[in-house]
Amino acid sequence: MSTEPGKRLRYAVVGTGARAEMFVRALVLDHPATAELVAFADVNQARMDAHNEWLEELGFDSVPTYLAVDYTTMLEKERVDVVLVTTVDRVHDEYIVAALRSGRDVITEKPMTIDVPRCQRILDAVAETGRNVSVAFNYRYNPLHEKVREVLAAGEIGEIGSVHFEWLLDVRHGADYFRRWHREKANSGGLMVHKASHHFDLVNWWLDAVPEEVYASGRLFFYGETGRRHGYARDYDRAHGSPAAAGDPFALHLASHPRLRALYLDAEAEDGYHRDQNVFAPGVTIEDDMSVLARYSNGATMTYHLTAYAPWEGYRVMVNGSRGRLELEVVESDFVSPYAAGELKGAALHGVQAAIEEGWAKLTVRPFWEQARQVPVSGYTRTGHGGADVRMTGVLFGGHPDPMDRGATARDGALALLTGLAANRSFETGQPVRVADLLTIA
Numbered sequence: 222m223s224t225e226p227g228k229r230l231r232y233a234v235v236g237t238g239a240r241a242e243m244f245v246r247a248l249v250l251d252h253p254a255t256a257e258l259v260a261f262a263d264v265n266q267a268r269m270d271a272h273n274e275w276l277e278e279l280g281f282d283s284v285p286t287y288l289a290v291d292y293t294t295m296l297e298k299e300r301v302d303v304v305l306v307t308t309v310d311r312v313h314d315e316y317i318v319a320a321l322r323s324g325r326d327v328i329t330e331k332p333m334t335i336d337v338p339r340c341q342r343i344l345d346a347v348a349e350t351g352r353n354v355s356v357a358f359n360y361r362y363n364p365l366h367e368k369v370r371e372v373l374a375a376g377e378i379g380e381i382g383s384v385h386f387e388w389l390l391d392v393r394h395g396a397d398y399f400r401r402w403h404r405e406k407a408n409s410g411g412l413m414v415h416k417a418s419h420h421f422d423l424v425n426w427w428l429d430a431v432p433e434e435v436y437a438s439g440r441l442f443f444y445g446e447t448g449r450r451h452g453y454a455r456d457y458d459r460a461h462g463s464p465a466a467a468g469d470p471f472a473l474h475l476a477s478h479p480r481l482r483a484l485y486l487d488a489e490a491e492d493g494y495h496r497d498q499n500v501f502a503p504g505v506t507i508e509d510d511m512s513v514l515a516r517y518s519n520g521a522t523m524t525y526h527l528t529a530y531a532p533w534e535g536y537r538v539m540v541n542g543s544r545g546r547l548e549l550e551v552v553e554s555d556f557v558s559p560y561a562a563g564e565l566k567g568a569a570l571h572g573v574q575a576a577i578e579e580g581w582a583k584l585t586v587r588p589f590w591e592q593a594r595q596v597p598v599s600g601y602t603r604t605g606h607g608g609a610d611v612r613m614t615g616v617l618f619g620g621h622p623d624p625m626d627r628g629a630t631a632r633d634g635a636l637a638l639l640t641g642l643a644a645n646r647s648f649e650t651g652q653p654v655r656v657a658d659l660l661t662i663a
Contacts, residue, residue, distance in 0.1 A: 233260040233301045235316050236308030237268040244305050247614035249281050256618040260299045262287045267488035296323050311408050314339040321346040326353040332418040333634030335410035337659050340635050347631045356634035358422045361627040363607035364600040370427050379544030384523040388536045393557045395529035396471050399444040399500035411507040413641035422637035430517040431636050435643035436653040437513040443530035445505030454501035473497040513644050545588035554578040
């Protein structure tokens with residue numbers, strides 16, 4: 222997606238939920254010299270109208286809106302160069318393929334899609350059209366993760382033998398996947414696909430290798446109907462208008478969040494979507510506790526665990542090599558305060574509410590026969606995915622240099638997806654899964 226000198230690429234956003242806002246703001250505020258937002262498309266007019274109101278609040282003109290059925294009309298009428306796909310995961314492929322076949326490039330939120338047939342459809346369209354798909358794996362742009370890649374590529378711990386990766390979603394952030402459309406595997410592919418594709422992509426990138434075999438075990442332990450035995454469940458379907466949800470730390474009160482109210486509560490009449498479902502209500506088909514063992518093309522192995530109901534949020538990565546060990550520990554919040562229990566991750570908190578939770582990050586290299594040393598990392602912040610969002614949109618929209626080759630292609634998106642899809646298959650069969658039996662990627 223290179224830009225001719227002096228030319229602004231014309232971007233359209235399809236899918237105007239909450240995640241779209243980060244991309245919209247980056248386009249209009251940070252990169253007006255190289256990028257132009259020209260249209261929105263969605264199944265819900267109210268959501269598009271909300272984004273246009275926010276544009277006007279920022280001092281920009283509103284942009285044309287198109288219902289999803291008129292998506293291809295929008296591409297032609299608005300002379301779109303690049304489509305940003307931020308829809309429900311299960312329909313990513315529909316918009317990606319239509320854009321490619323109409324001669325447009327695509328930037329899509331992760332995961333690229335949710336299953337093998339959809340993934341193959343995207344890869345075939347890329348091959349047929351020669352157009353580009355970029356997957357927004359923003360974790361590649363986190364300064365901590367860039368430094369891990371630098372250290373490993375420099376051979377500081379030698380040949381890599383194994384990786385252990387533990388990711389903890391706290392009971393604020395983790396619960397949110399069980400309130401919304403992500404709770405149904407048919408929509409999201411489950412957390413092995415929707416959330417962990419971030420992490421599996423990082424391991425592929427760090428190791429410069431591809432997954433070959435995956436064995437996994439996962440279950441729904443805490444949320445959904447199975448979790449009612451833990452004593453947290455209250456009887457309501459969705460929080461809004463439900464007296465039983467009052468004071469429930471697992472309830473999201475949309476009316477208290479102006480932006481969420483505009484995007485979801487005020488938009489319900491059009492599509493019936495409830496953003497604030499009870500996390501212990503029936504209908505959850507995804508797992509919340511998952512373990513993975515993977516083998517890679519360079520012989521290294523990875524053990525991975527994702528917990529979606531932890532008391533604190535963050536992750537630990539340990540890489541064992543022939544000359545030593547690398548350790549990364551990131552604490553994003555050391556506990557969930559009672560003030561923040563009903564908030565969303567990243568929601569604006571003030572005063573004592575903002576100060577009460579703490580976080581930190583530490584990157585350590587432990588060579589053989591030497592004392593451990595802390596690796597300094599500049600540019601890391603506790604907002605915007607560690608500073609990654611701004612760095613990523615600078616490359617995607619602003620043409621900023623990318624010497625670390627952080628951009629993720631459709632092939633990268635497929636490889637990250639395949640680890641999760643193989644894990645899902647292993648959940649079902651109880652057997653190891655050869656990735657090549659799912660999909661062959663050159």
